[in-house]
Ligand code: BV8
């Protein structure tokens with residue numbers, strides 16, 4: 001068995017372990033960083049290959065889609081293929097284990113890759129939609145099935161209108177219900193984690209502040225500092241795929257799965 005080097009072990013403060021063991025409601029906000037160890041490039045990482053010349057913030061907009069629907073659709077089709085080959089990583093799986101072990105758990109994600117769902121999280125609040133769904137510009141039908149082929153973007157199976165990815169672009173409002181549930185969770189949680197997000201995109205980036213204002217203990221898990229780092233009660237500086245399993249093992253040693 002590969003022994004973990006000391007450098008790999010992140011120091012998990014005993015006070016945080018106790019807070020997790022006794023938490024009533026754990027809320028978690030995740031960003032692209034939690035999927036990085038699944039091989040899904042983060043939003044701010046330089047785009048690879050064909051898309052290296054584009055800035056995601058210039059592609060993830062209504063204007064970009066109206067200007068060149070084919071290019072924007074093909075960017076999402078490239079990401080969809082990459083995500084289809086990705087697997088949930090130990091960070092996603094650890095969050096699903098925490099969901100099993102605390103009285104209340106809210107998983108709020110900015111990610112559109114559905115990896116939390118595939119990791120077994122029962123209910124996820126998708127603030128920015130999902131790459132697995134598309135929405136019709138004409139009849140608003142949301143579908144997971146469409147025919148990729150002669151036309152790009154493909155046509156709505158219901159009315160033949162043009163499809164767009166069912167995601168939230170810059171300048172677009174977040175789904176009202178998802179945002180309301182996320183804010184309610186941030187206000188009610190006694191322990192709030194911010195995992196793998198650069199904390200620059202609003203309104204998602206405001207959620208940790210909301211949680212802190214309503215009295216939650218706040219934890220950041222990220223190899224880098226973010227604008228929110230200074231407000232956190234605990235800062236675990238490391239990759240989520242290592243930190244989260246170590247945190248779960250420390251909180252529930254009696255149930256720790258053998259380290260793979
Ligand atoms: C809104 C879905 C209003 C699509 C995304 C000026 C003009 C126009 C708008 C604005 C403006 N100023 C402010 C705004 C608002 C804007 C905004 O905040 N802009 C920012 C750039 C300043 N927000 C919006 O436009 C939002 N809508 O405000 O609407 C409105 C209201 C009513 C009516 C009409 C309109 C909509 C924002 C949603 C945009 N969609 N994604 C898609 O994916 O294609 S945003 C996208 O970027 C992500 O979803 C995420 O939310 C965001 C940031 O990405 P992160 O997830 O944080 O990833 P990032 O790469 O940035 O960072 C990765 C982190 O992981 C790093 O910190 C890294 O250190 C860490 N990491 C790396 N490896 C690991 C790790 N962590 C842990 N473990 C590891 N192994």
Ligand code: ZN
Pocket residue numbers: 136137138139140141156157158159160161
């Ligand atoms: Zn339609």
